[in-house]
Amino acid sequence: MVIGSSSTFEKVCSHISFVLIVLFVSSSTVASASESNEEANALVTWKASLQNEDQSQLSSWTLLPNNATNSSTNLNSSTRPCTWFGISCNPVGSVIKINLTHSSLKGSLHEFSFSSFINLEYVDLSKNSLFGTIPPQISNLSNLIYLNLSMNQFSGKIPPEIGLLTNLKVLRLGMNKLDGSIPQEIGQLRSLNVLDLQSNYLDDPIPPPLGNLTYIDLSQNSLSGAIPQEIGHLKSLVVLQLSVNQLNGSFPTSIGNLSQLEIFFVRDNQISGSIPQEVENLMKLTVFRVARNKLTGYLPQNICQNGLLQNFTANDNNLTGPIPKSLRNCTTLYRVRLDGNHLTGNMSEVFGIYPNLYYMNIANNKLYGELSPNWGRSSILTDLELGGNNISGTIPSEIGNITKLGVLDLSSNHLVGEIPKELGRLTSLVKLILSNNQLSGGIPSEVGSLTNLDYVDLSNNKLSKSIPGSVGSFSSLFYMNLSYNEFSQGVPIQVGKLVQLSVLDLSHNHLTGEIPMEFMNLQSLQTMNISHNNFSGITAFEKLYGLLDVNIAYNQFQGQIPNIKAFQDAPIEALEGNKGLCGEAVIILNCADSNNSHIWRTSQGLNHKATMSAANICTCGHHQIP
Amino acid sequence: MAPLSLFSVFVTFLLSLTPALSTNSEGNALHALRRRLSDPTNVLQSWDPTLVNPCTWFHVTCDSNNHVIRLDLGNSNVSGALGPELGELKHLQYLELYRNEIGGKIPEELGSLKNLVSMDLYENKFEGEIPKSLAKLKSLRFLRLNNNKLAGSIPRELTSLSNLKVFDVSNNNLCGTIPVDGPFATFPMERYLLPFSSLTLSSVNILPFYLHFMDY
Numbered sequence: 001m002v003i004g005s006s007s008t009f010e011k012v013c014s015h016i017s018f019v020l021i022v023l024f025v026s027s028s029t030v031a032s033a034s035e036s037n038e039e040a041n042a043l044v045t046w047k048a049s050l051q052n053e054d055q056s057q058l059s060s061w062t063l064l065p066n067n068a069t070n071s072s073t074n075l076n077s078s079t080r081p082c083t084w085f086g087i088s089c090n091p092v093g094s095v096i097k098i099n100l101t102h103s104s105l106k107g108s109l110h111e112f113s114f115s116s117f118i119n120l121e122y123v124d125l126s127k128n129s130l131f132g133t134i135p136p137q138i139s140n141l142s143n144l145i146y147l148n149l150s151m152n153q154f155s156g157k158i159p160p161e162i163g164l165l166t167n168l169k170v171l172r173l174g175m176n177k178l179d180g181s182i183p184q185e186i187g188q189l190r191s192l193n194v195l196d197l198q199s200n201y202l203d204d205p206i207p208p209p210l211g212n213l214t215y216i217d218l219s220q221n222s223l224s225g226a227i228p229q230e231i232g233h234l235k236s237l238v239v240l241q242l243s244v245n246q247l248n249g250s251f252p253t254s255i256g257n258l259s260q261l262e263i264f265f266v267r268d269n270q271i272s273g274s275i276p277q278e279v280e281n282l283m284k285l286t287v288f289r290v291a292r293n294k295l296t297g298y299l300p301q302n303i304c305q306n307g308l309l310q311n312f313t314a315n316d317n318n319l320t321g322p323i324p325k326s327l328r329n330c331t332t333l334y335r336v337r338l339d340g341n342h343l344t345g346n347m348s349e350v351f352g353i354y355p356n357l358y359y360m361n362i363a364n365n366k367l368y369g370e371l372s373p374n375w376g377r378s379s380i381l382t383d384l385e386l387g388g389n390n391i392s393g394t395i396p397s398e399i400g401n402i403t404k405l406g407v408l409d410l411s412s413n414h415l416v417g418e419i420p421k422e423l424g425r426l427t428s429l430v431k432l433i434l435s436n437n438q439l440s441g442g443i444p445s446e447v448g449s450l451t452n453l454d455y456v457d458l459s460n461n462k463l464s465k466s467i468p469g470s471v472g473s474f475s476s477l478f479y480m481n482l483s484y485n486e487f488s489q490g491v492p493i494q495v496g497k498l499v500q501l502s503v504l505d506l507s508h509n510h511l512t513g514e515i516p517m518e519f520m521n522l523q524s525l526q527t528m529n530i531s532h533n534n535f536s537g538i539t540a541f542e543k544l545y546g547l548l549d550v551n552i553a554y555n556q557f558q559g560q561i562p563n564i565k566a567f568q569d570a571p572i573e574a575l576e577g578n579k580g581l582c583g584e585a586v587i588i589l590n591c592a593d594s595n596n597s598h599i600w601r602t603s604q605g606l607n608h609k610a611t612m613s614a615a616n617i618c619t620c621g622h623h624q625i626p
Numbered sequence: 627m628a629p630l631s632l633f634s635v636f637v638t639f640l641l642s643l644t645p646a647l648s649t650n651s652e653g654n655a656l657h658a659l660r661r662r663l664s665d666p667t668n669v670l671q672s673w674d675p676t677l678v679n680p681c682t683w684f685h686v687t688c689d690s691n692n693h694v695i696r697l698d699l700g701n702s703n704v705s706g707a708l709g710p711e712l713g714e715l716k717h718l719q720y721l722e723l724y725r726n727e728i729g730g731k732i733p734e735e736l737g738s739l740k741n742l743v744s745m746d747l748y749e750n751k752f753e754g755e756i757p758k759s760l761a762k763l764k765s766l767r768f769l770r771l772n773n774n775k776l777a778g779s780i781p782r783e784l785t786s787l788s789n790l791k792v793f794d795v796s797n798n799n800l801c802g803t804i805p806v807d808g809p810f811a812t813f814p815m816e817r818y819l820l821p822f823s824s825l826t827l828s829s830v831n832i833l834p835f836y837l838h839f840m841d842y
Contacts, residue, residue, distance in 0.1 A: 244678075268678065291678075359682075382672060383682070406672065406684045430684050454685075454698050476700045478720070500700060500722065500746070523792050524744070524768060545791040546767055 039095045040081040042116035050107035057103045060084045090119060097122040101148070108132030114140040124148040126172070134173075136161040143167055150174040150196065157181075158197075163188040174198040174217065182207055182218070197221065198241070206242075209234060217241040219265070225249065227266075232257040243289070244268040256281045267291040267313070275300055275314075287311040291337060295319055299343070304330035313337035315361065323350040323367070332356060339363040339385065347391055353377045363409065364388035371410075376401035387411040387433065394418075395439075400425040409433040411457070419463075421446040431455040435481070438462055448473045457481040459505065464488060467511075472497040481505040483529065489513070491535075496521040507551065508532040515540035530555065531574070538562065538581070553577045652694045653680040655714035663706040663728070669699065693717035700724040700746065710735040717741055724770070725749040732771075734759040744768035748794065752776055756795070758783045766790055773797040785810055 040063055047061045061084050082089035088097035096119050105128035114137040123141070126148045133156035134149065141147075144165050154176040162171070163185025171189070174196045181204035182197065194215040205225025206218065214236045223245040231240070232254020240261060247269040255264070256278025264282070267289050274297025275290065283306045291313045298321030303309060305326050312327075315337040323345035327333070333354050339361045346369035354360075357378040367389040375384065376398030383406060391413040399408070400422025408429060415437040423432075424446025432453060439461040448470025454477055463485040471480075472494025478501060487509040496518025504522070507529045514537030515530075525544050531553040538557045541547070547566035554577035561567045561581050575581055657675045672684040681688035687696035694715050705727035712721070713735030719742060729751040736745070737759025744767060745760075752774040760769070761783030769787075772794040779802025780795060790809040804810070 382684075452701075476698065476722075478696075478698065478722070500724075502720070502744075526743075526767070548767075 037079045038116050040079050042113040043081050043084070043087070043095075046109075046112045049111035050105055052104060052106055057085060057100075057105075088122075094119040096120060099124045100128070101125070102127040104128065105130055109135055109138075114138055117141060119143055121167075122146045125152065127151045129153060131155065133157070134159055134162075134178075138162065139164040141165065145191075146170045148172040149176065152176050154178055158183055158186075158202075160185040162186060165189065167191055170194040172196040173200070176200050178202060180204075182223075184208075187211065193236075206247075212236055214260075215239045218245065219243040221245050223247060227252055227255075227271075229254045231255065234258060236260055238284075239263040239265075241265045242269065247271055250274070251276050251279075253278050255279065258282060260284055263287040265289045267293070269293050271295060274298065277301075279303060280305055282306070285309060286332075289313045290317070291315045293317055297321070299324050299338075302326045304332075308332055310334040310356070314341070316340040319343060323362075325350075328352040330354075335359045337361045338365065341365055343367065345369075347386075347389075348372050351375075354381075355379065357381050359383045361385040362389070367391060370394075371396055371399075371415075373398035375399060378402060380404055382428075383407045385409040387413065389413055391415065395420055395423075395434075397422040399423065402426065404428050407431040407433075410437065412436040415439055417441075419444055419447075419458075423447060424449045426450060427452065429453055433457045434461065435459040436461075440464065442466070443468055443471075445470045447471070451475060453477055454500075455479045458485065459483040461485050466490070467492055467495075469494040471495065474498060476500055478502045478524070482509065483507040485509050487511055491516060491519075493518045495519070498522060500524050503527045505529045506533065511535060513537075520544070528552075531577075536579075541567070550574060557581060650679050651714050652717075653677070655711040656680050656683070656686065656694070656697075658709060658711040662709050663704045665702075665704050667703045669702045669704065687720075689717065695741075696720040696722070698722045699726065702726055704728060705751075707731075708733050708736075712736060713738040715739065719743045719765075721745045721747075723747050723750065727751055729753065731755075732757055732760075732776075736760065737762040739763060740765065742766055746770045747774065749773040754778075756781055756784075756800075760784060761786050763787065764789065768792045770794045771798065775799055777801075779803070780805060782807075784808075 043061055044063055047058050063079065080089070080093050081087045081095060082093055086098060086100040086103065087095055090096045095117055098120065099122070101124045105125065108131055110132055114135070120141050121143050122145060129152065131153040134154055136159040138159065139161035145167050147168060147170065150172045155178065157180035158173065158178055160183035163183060166189065168189050169191050171192060171194065175198065178200040179202065182202055184207040186195070187207055187210040190211050192211050192213060195213055196217045198217045199220040202221040202223060204223070206223055206228055208228045208230035209216070213234050215238060217239070219241045224247065226249025227242065227247060229252035232252060237258050238260050240263065243265050248271060250273030251271060253276040256276060261282050262284050264285060265287060268291070271293040272295065275295060277300050279288070280300045280302040285306060286308050287310060288303070289311060295314065295317040296319065299314065299319060301324045303312070303324050303326055309330055310332050311334055313335065319341040321343065323343055328350060329352055331354060334356050335358055343365040345367050347367050348369040351372065351374070353374050355377065358380055359382060361383065363385045364387070368391065370393030371391060373396040376396065379402065381402050382404050384402070385407065387409045388411070393415065394417030395410065395415060397420040400420065403425060405426045406428050408426065409431070411433045417439065418441035419434065419439055421444035424444060427449055429450045430452050435457045440463065442465030443458070443463060445468040448468065451473050453474045456477065456479065459481045464487060466489035467482065467487055469492035472492070475497065477498050480501060483505040488511065490513030491511060493516040496516060499521055501522050502524050504525060510533065512534040515535055517540050519540040520543045522544060524546060526546055527549045528547060529551040531551045533555055535555040536557055538559050538561070542562045545564060547564055550566045550570055551574040553574055556579050558579035558581060653675055656673060660670050660673050663670070669685060673680065679688070679692045680686045680694060681692050685698045686694055689695050695717055696719060698720070700722045703726065707728060707730030710733050712733060718739050721739070721742060721744065724746040727750065731754035732747065732752055734757040737757060740762065742763045743765055746768065748770040753776065755778035756771065756776055758781040761781060764787070766787050767789050769790060770792065776795070776798040777800065780800060782805055785805045785808030787809055
């Protein structure tokens, strides 16, 4: 009887265990089926909340019709989203990655059930039209490593709950419409390497950064306050990009501790004080860009002692003192802008040879000394701007070796001597500005090779001789200013080939002769100043219908003013001092014993006339003064 | 040089993490233009979109507020087509794209350039019609579209361009009538028109349609 009951008991036990095992197995499969079912359901629910007209990207996101059954054998793969567009799963079928970048999504995250995705590690929803706020429930994604929501229209504040995503390594929220402050809690993200919040409307000060950041981009926001000195603790930081904000205060000296820093990019803020000398200690620094702040004091004199500096821009500050000594041997320099400061130094001494230099602008400083022939060794240089200094001496012929040069601006210095003919080798030159110096001699005819020139300004020098005919080859030229020189002889007929010329200033020279009829080809001419020369031949201007502003004063012009509005409306100052001009509504005579021109406006009667003695009356075309 | 190239690879990688565009809409518009054009002689090499604005780019001129006022790409060997982005250059005064191989249509968005003084698209391969929207360019003084493959008629709306002083549509496939109103009436160049100024021209492109001011 006992035996019978024990065997029954054993039978019951084994039955029960069998049932339990079956239940366990089926429940685990049911659990995984319902888990992927839950994830699939969450995705489909979210998809339904989106506003896409074009659903084709997510057309794979459907739950196939299924008689609702929880049978353990029903491992129907249609409930798994693992083959859906943009979805990746782990080996047991749970979603670990959602990549829907650039997928024409339009909608919000409000119907996204974050709590359904316990295994999600990677989310990329960038480059869509998603809007609304970032829900705080995002903190449910406890395994999240990578979050990229950039280039959308997300608005509102960054939820502080983001600070709970302790596994997060990459946080990219750039190019959205997020506002408010950067939550302090972001400092709790101990695993975070990349923080990209650029191009939003974030304000308030930057919270002290903690953790293991390698890349920080907070540029193009409205962040205020000073850069926190805790930034110096970021031993792994490689890129610091804070440009275009309203940061103030001074650079913390702790930035000298950023031993891995390669890019320091803080232009367009209101940072004051001086650049810490500790910057010299940054052994890996290649890019240092602090333009358009309120910096004062000296540049760090050993800034390139690491021999790696490539991009060095501090233009438009209030910096004083010498050009750093270390720049002389800084052969890695690629782009330099120090313009718009009060820097001093002897040009012949402070600069060396820069084979990698592409752009150099030190205009508007207090540099002196002479231009070294070494500039010719910068064979890839495209832009050399040294205007507005106190540079003396001559233009070295070696400048002609910079054959890729596009812009050469040596204006407003104290340069003397001739324009070297070697300038003709700069066949890529687009802008040539040598104005406001004391250059002498003629324009070398070799400049005719500069067929890409569109802007020439040689004004305010002591240039002489004739204007060479080779200027006719500047077929794209829209601006030519040769005023305030001592050019002589006539205007070459080749000037008529400058069919795109919009502004021509030849004023205040010793040019003579008739304006060539080829001038009629200058159909693009709008502003023409040829005053204070000895020109004649007014008929050359007759077809220049585009003219807006003319000045032909103090020449030898006589006869009928062209029937063009610019001439008809020109003020007396633009016409006076000639031999005798007249027109429909105006008569201007320059009579022998007087420096004044006398104007009669016949129909408008605008100006009074001075009386003239009969002996001084000039003839003037068809209109003879009675 | 090896460390240099390694560095540039690294920086390129890092900067690729950053979208190449700034919030400067004019720089973005020009960057979009660059992507549409084919540029075998690298005239657009200086067009670096990571700079704060396009004002240091070659062939771009800005005013004192860093707005683009001139685009000078004449004689530049570029081909490709224009896009609607050029309409974003709200302060543009001079659009100089003459003597290239640019094809496609003249974008109607060019009609939004309300400060435009000069539009020189001559000697290219532009096709399609002259957009009516060009009639909105109230400041336009120079409009030269000659030597292209433009078709259709001269939009009558262009007669409202009271500042137009220089106009050339010769050597295209245009048909229809030549306007004689507005600036077209006061153009003293009427004497350069072939003597059928009020007649409908043949739509077959046998007769070149001359309406220009001077024989270059």
